[in-house]
Amino acid sequence: MRLEHRVTVDAPNATVWAVLMDLPVAARCVPGTRDIALDGDGVRGTLDVRVGPVKLALAGTVVVVSRDEAAGTARLRADAADQRIGGAVRAFVDLVVTGDAPTELAIASDVAILGRIGELGQPLIARQADKVLAGFAECLRRTVAAR
Amino acid sequence: MRPFDYVEPETLEEALEILAADPDDTVVMAGGTSLVILLKQDLIRPARVLGLRRIAELRAISATDEGLVLGALATHGMLARSPAVRAHAAALASTFAAVATVRIREQATLGGNLAHADPAQDPPVTLLALDGAAVARSRFGERRIPLDTLFTDLFETSLEPGELLLRVELPRLPVAARATYQKFLPATRDDYATVSVAAAVATDARGACTHARIALGGAATVPLRAREAERSLMGRRFDDAAIREAAALAAAATDPIDDLRGSASYKRAMVGVWTERALREVA
Amino acid sequence: MTGPTILDRPERRLDGDEKTTGAAKYTADLEVPGALQAAFVRSPYPHARIVSVDTARARSLAGVRAVLTGADVRGQRLGRRLQDWPVLCWDRVLFVGDRVAAVAADTREIADDAVRLISVEYEELSPLLDMDEALRPDAPVLHPDGASYRFLEGRGERPAVPHPNHQGHVLETHGDVDAAFARAARTFEHEFATPRIHQAALEPRAAVVWVEGDRVRVVSTNKAPFNLRDQMAATLGLSKDRIVVDNGTIGGDFGGKGLSTDEFVLYHLAKATGRPVRVVTRYADELTTTNPRHASRIRLRTGVDADGRIVAHESHALFDGGAYAAGKPTARLLVEGGVETLEGYRVPAARHEAATVYTNQVPGGHMRAPGQPQNVFASESHLDLIARELGITPLELRRRNVARPGDPTTTGEPWHGPDLAALLDRAALDIDADRPRPGGRGIGFALGVRHVGRGSTTISLRLGRDGTIEARTGVGDQGGGQHTLIQRIVAATLGVDPVTVRVRRLSTEGPQDPGIGGSRVTPVHGGAALAAAQALKEKLGGRSVAEAAKALGTGEEIVVSAKFDATASDHGACAHAIEVAVDVDTGAVRVLAAVVAVDVGQVINPVGLRGQLEGGFVYGLGMALFEDLALEDGRVRAANLGDYKLPTIADVPPLRIVHLSDGHGVGPYGARSAGELVNPGVPAAVANAVQDACGSRVHTLPITAERVWNALPAPTRRPSGPVRS
Amino acid sequence: MTQHRIRFTLNGAAVDLTVPAERLLVDLLRDDLGKTGTKDGCSVGVCGLCTVQVDGAPMSACLLLATQIDGAAIRTVEGLASPLQEAFISEGGFQCGICTSGQLMAADALLRVKPKATDAEIRDWQMGNLCRCTGYYGIERAIFKARDER
Structure with a gap:
């Protein structure tokens, strides 16, 4: 499934770009993450998500697949698995940073749900993923503003 | 199924103690229809299931001077058959x-229905249109939660850990109020609604609207009140223009989920159609 | 031929008592002392390479008795004709749900836990999720070693295919099609699509396998035990006589239970543990990993002359076969009922191209009249659209074109079968087609034609001293009333009370039998029952059954056996007329009434036949209005019966079934098959009625309210409705 | 984990046994007590194959913990003696039979509380019992017949 978000940040383009490429900082902006640590070129950590009474602990990694600072584009890949229920989430996230103070960030995510987590129902998961990404966008705006 | 402990206290106080002792790892079971499925699918793994079935006081349905009180353990069947419920509002x-x-x-x-907070459910919609409030209790006391603040997200409520839902209170309806519940089932009869609409209205002697409640199901991640639509009706007669305007405002208030029961845009349009139908029914 | 009067009386089904008291034993009900429970590790990816499988943690779990991976069964593939489905995958997985490992444990819970402890590392490959992608010249080939797969013996050879991702492909022509199109006054072209839908027998698949001496014992919900035996023998490299397949009572089939996938790995688990191993499929797995009806896309082009008579026709039909062709028993690996579009009409020149395609979706299989519902939905919708363009009524267009005896049909063969025009006229009469209807109401028609099955089986009869007769057959009764059919034909032929005839089903230790399916049982097993009864009659030499029985000594019995080969070609036929009301504000469709005029020849089981026809109608209604095994990214979205909606008792309209029979069926006493006759025509009849009611033409099943609403022509939509975004 | 002593009646006979907390009623009936007339189908309370009567009301045995029926009167198809059964046979109320126990237990529950249930009430009541074979017409005829011949 494909999810799209846009956020406008009243900050210079370069600042926004810098925060995004600082993966530990960016990852901590995703609501529900914990134990974020550098891991090679990427970060590892755990994302706690609640879908009603069901609690998922998605442990995994985020890496930058490609980046083009001049064009303001980057592609991230996130892989995370929940050991308890059995299942995983994989997402390719395309970031496009345009404009300058205000800077606009477009986040397009292609999210795949694998294994038993899917039994929760695609619409439900889409909503949760949507919420997580919206939270991320909001946190990013605050983080950049604070720099 | 994976093993768990089962406790079945005889009194509310005991139940609250048990819940308070380990709220994170205790799940409350009323009828069990939703909970057992989650357990079977191994989507939840509580250490303990707290069964409420022996707490008879939670089963009561009673009409009072203030309105209607529905016990959390009353089954849907009991409520559907209850003369007190029908007398309050046939809808x-x-x-x-x-x-x-x-x-x-x-x-x-x-209670199980409300606490599970499945957005496709029927009762929350009508209860919302009837100004219902849930009453919850923990060891620290009782709390009244208007239903429009009980549901916070898909399968999420504002109940606190350690709180048990005891009952739902419905105030008396205004004199000569009329209510309806419209459930749009375009596929099979046993399906969840694509959208649903409950409306409760009252008018004065000249036919002007003095009370308007419109609640929507399937229209967002939680049951919604269409407040702008309600406001647009106040003081007006239920003519075509007023009804259509309210229906359009109700549709505009929605944020539906795309799912097997319809696309978001279709659901939004259907909220308009069924709001209009609901209002014509009670006008 | 008119049957004996016994056949006119309603039957009392042989299985009535056990099924209404709970005594009937289905496979999942069998007590198997010491049985272990199996569970499977399934792929979460639609297409991936298996890098490694780590089973160490699972093996060390208490209560786990065996763990197998693809490496243990490398090279073994299963299937009904083409054996292309790995018993367990060893190098690649080709759909979400493909099996990678299997566990046998003391309890189901332990088996499930063990499954979670098995970690599989995959390398994702890009999936082919639609047919066009799969047929691109540069598309990755899903079965690069396909040429080496085993193709089980039988009539016909494995077809040559133009693209390696074709499972089967055919191009059939009769007449000079291009010349005929050139002469046509007008030509029409339309495209239709149908989704995957599921057989949804309410009994999930189940099986138990154990090894007893040198015998492999199998009890399975498979509806064709001999075929399963042969498939297992081929896959596992065992001789056929070492495998014995038996059934419990079968809780519904609808074609789906012709393919078994678990029994093969259960054998390995049983061998590894020395214990019986059983599995009862979880309903979620039933819906998401077994062989549903193929999704289709069918494009039709038809030329007509100035009078609206068909002069030329061509079809291009693609069926999404999913990851494996294993579910198809036919030699061409097609869903054969989908090839010949415009069945039942006079078609002087036609070209039919049809193909099944490999994709990374759940594998397709057989389901009640395989291929036909897709075909008939397209064909009969197409005819309605042509009629509207020509400005004549759909009924009139059908009357002008319906095949009469001797007319060339769409296959080029002359029509022989029931009087189709009479069926149409009768359906039109009973739905009151000429009555004006208010806005939002409409009627629709469709024709249904279904071949009568062929094949061979053996039935034996034993007359005992007590005057009762036991008929022995290899065919089960999945609900269709097969055993009662055999009972009544024997009783009618011998002139005895049906209660004196019992039917006993034999396992594969008895004589060869083709099993249930392909509209086969009435002509084949009915024919064998008739032949056996006639043989017994002959043996009695003019004595009555009672007299002959009295003359028997203690322990004596009279035994006859008849092998019967049904070869004659014939069709059953029906005409549908359906009335609907459409709520134009919402698009919701309500079926108000339905008429099915049928010709199924002589009736053998009046109660059972009625049930087959009525049940077939509702089966078709589900496909028309509700059912959609929708996939997203290769994963089935509707994974339980709360989301995959089946019609309920509150969803079925008043239905009138009218029998018109020419009495000339090729089956016993003039009977024809009925089980697969009615369902194919229902979706088109509903779609046609919906267009008649409100102008909405739905080209894609199911006919949901949303689709109808989206297709409403502008003037039908209310001018000042609420906001629609 | 916890074990629970439960006492109930099954088709009129007293049962007294101990079950683990997680035992489902459907498994208790089928596996522990050998009453396999009650079937397990969709496992999510939709199909109705596992319908049993709990104090006269139809419920899904696949959605009930055995502990929940402590003190209740349970009836299954094995304890049924009703004109419905013969009517299902004569009217074509079943084919494969997998849904039949559930259909019968639901219909019997209705006719016990409402012997003169209307056609519409019967349809609404039986809506939760799916049948993939009959198209429901034979089931309707059977229940109507049993009602009318009372």
């Missing part, structure tokens, strides 16, 4: 009778 009784199938209605309870 409420028919809402409970419209839930799923007879087997589910006989087992599933009002």
